[in-house]
Amino acid sequence: MALNLFKRVDSVKGLFAVESISLIYNALTTIMVLILWPRMDHPGTMLLERAGIVVITxxxxxxxxxxxxxxSAFIRMAVQMAFLAYWYPDTFEFNRLFPNLDNFFASAEQFLFRCQPSVxxxxLCPSMWFSEPFNLGYFAYYPMIAIVTIYYFLFRFEWFEKVSFVLVTSxxxxYLIYILVPVAGPQFYFPAIGMDNVMAQHFPxxxxxxxxxxxxxxGPGFDHGFFYNLVEASQxxxxxxxxxxxxxHVGISxxxxxxxxxxxxxxxxxLAxxxxxxxxxxxYIQAHYLIDVIAGWVSAVCIYIAATWMYKRWFASVVFQLVAR
Incomplete structure (x- = not known):
């Protein structure tokens, strides 16, 4: 199929769905910055960054x-997806102000599985033959997202806006959950309390x-592996x-x-x-408790259904006519 990126399309007035949800999230977190202003580290900079995102949009x-x-339609939606790289660490600027909840999750992990599965x-699998494939899989997270979204753009362009909306909304x-439920995961919590406490099943x-x-x-495993080093560098x-x-990672994938x-x-x-x-x-790399993974599977289905419903309810009635002339 020949692809003509510069082929003229019918111009759509107003915002794309993905831009609308991004501006809504921007506004919600801006209100949170204003409410928490005295306790935040650099609220002025955060507001300027949010204003910059609006200007770029x-x-x-x-x-x-x-x-x-x-x-140009692709760029509009792709830029909103690219802004997710900003919005992710931004969640830490909020939840760092609240009491950490890892002690409850580590205790629940111990109760359910009688051990810490991440440890x-x-x-049990410290060698390169386990470390490298698992780190390859972890590193494949963003390429998987890119491959599927670009596939829709190239071959199912009429669904591209919906896919972009569902993905960004998810x-x-x-991110809203992370702001309200401050859990760091084993790779941060265990060094904070010390492995002696972990082995003693004491989670303060x-x-x-x-x-x-x-x-x-x-991360555990072979510390000179190619994908191990890529994951470590990205983290x-x-x-x-x-x-x-x-x-x-589990939910979005x-x-x-x-x-x-x-x-x-x-x-x-x-991709399987x-x-x-x-x-x-x-x-394996101790980024998550096992219960985080299980919750990722369950939440993925719920969030996919919710985001799809939101698109159909709020935006499907707006004609999206990116059809090449």
Missing amino acids: FALIYLYHKYPCKL EFSE FFIY AIGDYFNHNDILLP EVGERPTAAFPSS TIIMIMAYRVNKKLCCF PFYVLLCCATV
Whole structure:
């Protein structure tokens, strides 16, 4: 199929669905910044960054109306997805102010499984033959998202706005949960309390410890592996003691697999091994408790249904006519 990115399309007035939900999330978190202003680390900068995102959004809308084509439509929606890289660490600026809840989750993990699966898993499988495949799966998270969304853009363009909306909305729902439920995960919590406490099955509350500390436990496995080093480097740059429950890696990748299955079963089969490795890796590298993974699977289905309903209820009545002339 020949793809003409510059082929003119019917210009759509107003906001795309994904831009609308992004501006709503922007407004909600802006209100939170104003409410929590005295306790926040750099609220002024956060407000300026939010204003910058709004300016960029409307600048791209202007660009699209001046040059209405498939490429300019893609850029508008892709930029909103790219902003997720900003919104994720932004959750930490809120939940760092509240008492950490890892002690409850680690205790629940111990009660349910009679051990800490993240510790047991990595100790049972420490070699490169386990470490590298699991880290490959974990690193495949963003490529999986890119592959499926670009596939929709290239081959199911009429569904691209819906897919973008559902994906970004799903992320925002997870981010709101992370703001309200401050759980850092084993790779942050265990260094904070010490492995002696973990082995003794003692999981003390640490209050707002992560408001001033962000020590990250190095991942287990073969520490000179290629994918191990890629994951470690990416975590050093973008990871924060936040977003453990439920696992958005598991939740979003599950939603991506649903999207892939709906459009091309061969694509779904191709991604399936990476998906399985990713789900295992979240516990193996100690980024999540096992209950985070289970909650990721359950929440993915619920959030996918909710986000799809939101799109049909609020935006499907607005004609989206990105049809090439």
